[in-house]
Amino acid sequence: MTKTTSFQMDIRPLFTERDIQGMSRAFNLRSYDDVKKHAGAIYDRIRGIGGAVMPPPPPKGEGPWQQSRIELFAKWMADGFQP
Template sequence: MSAPALSFERDIKPLFREKDRTSMSRAFDLWSAADVAAHGQAILARLQDGSMPCDGAWPADKVDTFATWLNAGAQP
């Protein structure tokens, strides 16, 4: 049995705090599936190197969830 495909609205958007969205709004909208998909590789790189969020890196399981969603085609 395989897990259901990850969706932005259900699985990814809740990972981003209002503070994250506000902080990054000049570059992209972290609550928009289209924006996050378009900047997905840059976002993943920052999550993996721990430089974003600026106030503390995500635990590996959150980064893995984001990577899985992105690599599966970034479904809305």
């Protein structure tokens, strides 16, 4: 079993300043509570489910995440949303 993930160590660093600013009208990607609350929808959109893939490709964003990052986000959910 690999180590437990946490928001502060593993998830928060995945979001760039651009991501945080770009999504600030909907939720705060800096905030544990907000990311936990919207985790299901975020997990869908980083896989391009339910709408345009997030982050958007250039010039709007830095483009879709690598599979390994998507899996890290899934593991954080499976680990029980550790802060």
